[in-house]
Amino acid sequence: AQSVTQLGSHVSVSEGALVLLRCNYSSSVPPYLFWYVQYPNQGLQLLLKYTTGATLVKGINGFEAEFKKSETSFHLTKPSAHMSDAAEYFCAVSLPQGGSEKLVFGKGTKLTVNP
Amino acid sequence: NAGVMQNPRHLVRRRGQEARLRCSPMKGHSHVYWYRQLPEEGLKFMVYLQKENIIDESGMPKERFSAEFPKEGPSILRIQQVVRGDSAAYFCASSLQGSSGNTIYFGEGSWLTVV
Numbered sequence: 001a002q003s004v005t006q007l008g009s010h011v012s013v014s015e016g017a018l019v020l021l022r023c024n025y026s027s028s029v030p031p032y033l034f035w036y037v038q039y040p041n042q043g044l045q046l047l048l049k050y051t052t053g054a055t056l057v058k059g060i061n062g063f064e065a066e067f068k069k070s071e072t073s074f075h076l077t078k079p080s081a082h083m084s085d086a087a088e089y090f091c092a093v094s095l096p097q098g099g100s101e102k103l104v105f106g107k108g109t110k111l112t113v114n115p
Numbered sequence: 116n117a118g119v120m121q122n123p124r125h126l127v128r129r130r131g132q133e134a135r136l137r138c139s140p141m142k143g144h145s146h147v148y149w150y151r152q153l154p155e156e157g158l159k160f161m162v163y164l165q166k167e168n169i170i171d172e173s174g175m176p177k178e179r180f181s182a183e184f185p186k187e188g189p190s191i192l193r194i195q196q197v198v199r200g201d202s203a204a205y206f207c208a209s210s211l212q213g214s215s216g217n218t219i220y221f222g223e224g225s226w227l228t229v230v
Contacts, residue, residue, distance in 0.1 A: 004157075009155075036221075041223075041224075041226075042223050042224070043119070043206055043221040043222050043223040043224050044158070044206065044208075044221040045221070046218055046220075049218065090157055090158065092158075102148070102160040102163060102171060102173075102174070103148075103150075103158075103160065103219070104160070105150075105157035105158045105159070106157050107155070107156055107157045108156075108157050
């Protein structure tokens with residue numbers, strides 16, 4: 001069964017600083033990987049996803065993530081944090097076609113951006 | 116093009132009452148998913164439905180919970196005889212095809228409070 005571990009339930013950065021949110025997964029086969037963002041009292045919005053091809057994936061709002069199979073990781077980064085990036089971020093996996101249709105989520109990382 | 120619509124957004128029920136949460140998927144989407152988010156937790160998969168069929172209900176509690184997605188009308192998540200532990204945010208999501216690798220779109224959630 002797949003699982004997702006997000007290291008650090010809370011991350012705090014200064015405005016303009018690098019954002020790094022960590023995600024490691026466990027899966028018997030290379031999974032599909034996703035990052036979602038959730039603003040308070042709202043639903044989840046897809047930031048980016050990796051299915052096949054280039055391992056460095058660019059998403060919305062300047063975020064990107066790199067799939068590293070050897071490290072079973074899919075860390076999310078942004079070079080320069082903005083106040084509007086303050087939110088909760090969820091990493092998720094699903095199995096490729098033929099496997100489960102469901103997404104398995106990590107517990108989330110709450111990002112605080114300090115002025 | 117309207118997104119995934121959920122209602123009610125907030126629902127308060129007394130212990131023992133029934134809660135009905137509705138979800139209208141994005142236009143043209145025939146795959147619907149329900150997830151539950153408990154405080155300080157990530158989203159947990161509950162059920163995956165296509166029109167008139169339950170495909171995967173492995174995340175549904177064995178008792179009191181049921182879901183349907185009829186040929187006409189929204190998907191319904193029904194919780195009978197609610198208990199305090201049912202208090203959570205319930206998110207519906209939809210996709211054009213099965214979610215493996217395909218983008219699934221989330222609604223803004225229904226917050227259930229059991230008093």
